[in-house]
Amino acid sequence: MVVLSHPTGNAFVRAALRALHAAGSLHLFYTALAMPHERALRWLPLALRRQLLRRHFGEIPPERVRTHPWREASRLGASVLHLDRLTRPPAWASVDEVFAEFDRHVARHITLRQDGARVSAVYCYEDAAERTLQAGRVRGLRCVYELPIAHWRTTQRLLHEEAERLPDWRPTIQGLDDRPEKLARKDRELELADTVVVPSRFVLDSLPAHVRATKRCVVASFGSPLPPQASTEPVRRDGRLRVLFAGAMTQRKGLADLFAAMRLLDRSDVELVVMGSPLAPMSFYRGQCDRFTYEAPRPHHEVLALMRSCDLLALPSIVEGRALVQQEALACGLPLLVTPNAGGDDLVEEGETGFLVPIRSPQMLAERIAWLADHRMRLSEMSRLARQKAADTDWARYEAQVREVVAS
Numbered sequence: 001m002v003v004l005s006h007p008t009g010n011a012f013v014r015a016a017l018r019a020l021h022a023a024g025s026l027h028l029f030y031t032a033l034a035m036p037h038e039r040a041l042r043w044l045p046l047a048l049r050r051q052l053l054r055r056h057f058g059e060i061p062p063e064r065v066r067t068h069p070w071r072e073a074s075r076l077g078a079s080v081l082h083l084d085r086l087t088r089p090p091a092w093a094s095v096d097e098v099f100a101e102f103d104r105h106v107a108r109h110i111t112l113r114q115d116g117a118r119v120s121a122v123y124c125y126e127d128a129a130e131r132t133l134q135a136g137r138v139r140g141l142r143c144v145y146e147l148p149i150a151h152w153r154t155t156q157r158l159l160h161e162e163a164e165r166l167p168d169w170r171p172t173i174q175g176l177d178d179r180p181e182k183l184a185r186k187d188r189e190l191e192l193a194d195t196v197v198v199p200s201r202f203v204l205d206s207l208p209a210h211v212r213a214t215k216r217c218v219v220a221s222f223g224s225p226l227p228p229q230a231s232t233e234p235v236r237r238d239g240r241l242r243v244l245f246a247g248a249m250t251q252r253k254g255l256a257d258l259f260a261a262m263r264l265l266d267r268s269d270v271e272l273v274v275m276g277s278p279l280a281p282m283s284f285y286r287g288q289c290d291r292f293t294y295e296a297p298r299p300h301h302e303v304l305a306l307m308r309s310c311d312l313l314a315l316p317s318i319v320e321g322r323a324l325v326q327q328e329a330l331a332c333g334l335p336l337l338v339t340p341n342a343g344g345d346d347l348v349e350e351g352e353t354g355f356l357v358p359i360r361s362p363q364m365l366a367e368r369i370a371w372l373a374d375h376r377m378r379l380s381e382m383s384r385l386a387r388q389k390a391a392d393t394d395w396a397r398y399e400a401q402v403r404e405v406v407a408s
Helices: 011-022 046-053 070-080 095-112 130-138 152-165 167-172 180-192 201-206 209-214 255-265 282-288 300-308 324-331 362-374 376-392 395-407
Strands: 002-005 026-031 065-067 121-125 142-146 195-198 216-219 241-246 270-275 293-295 312-315 336-338 354-356
Touching (some): 026 095, 070 095, 121 130, 130 180, 142 180, 152 180, 195 395, 241 300, 241 324, 255 270, 270 362, 300 324, 312 362, 336 362
Parallel strands (some): 195 216
């Protein structure tokens, strides 16, 4: 039996919960907030209600869920009220402090639980694992640690290189100034783990050599969603090739390189659509590229509708783990134009489901976009192959890998 913990929950945590529950291996799931149903939230402001609805875990029975809500609830409330001083590290309601307090809470319960004889393993995630893994070791439990993004040394090196290469973009690059104690905690978490689960070959290769040599390291790739039920065919438009960038508007995701590629192209038959959260004034982005269509963040079903109106997803990321937007795009029939550092190199069959390009390569981005604009007749077949690739890499594969990690 396994205790799994994560402060917030997301797509891959939910997949792990499904996997463990289906196998009869889930003892308890610890999280910060778990909402029972939408009716209980109808009196809250819309922005907060949307945040909280993400914390409903219908994948498992409610009796398997344990919560520790107060600090995370304070963080969400402060965010909605724009009380930044309460959420900026190292403030009491910052993400770092929420995760650290949650980790201490889970560790206390593992240490004190009277039915601990039923539990054989703990399964937890980066930044909320150190105390939990320590408690697991004291009790003789196996310690599984999932690292969903590249190791911090690789991340810091690449991001600092970007800040030097493109200083104007530095304000958009989050994580450059992580506190030393936070980075040291990440290393301690890795050292405490028996098994390290990563989502891509890129993340595996970023691990320190001694970790790869002394730990069991498993690549369990995140899954693709099913094609949207409303339509399995993407909505094609006559005219311009629509290239979609989806994500935070940061050079971490290579947006500066994509803008540079559009300047090199300078073609009226190519339209760049940028959907995401700005991390600088919009005037900054317009100064970098004056010809793009901006689309604000929106509910997930509307994101999928926007995807189906486009022809190609471009994500020339500098550092990721395995960007799930790639697989959402495939499910919508969009070929990919991505870097290996986006963590989805296994999703790209060159010229069929998309193209891989090196990081920091505006010229190659421009060449691939130009090729697609000149060969529009290929898009229908590439779209079919993209949807097939999504079907072949669904969440069932990831869930099977999680079950194997726990059972072995």
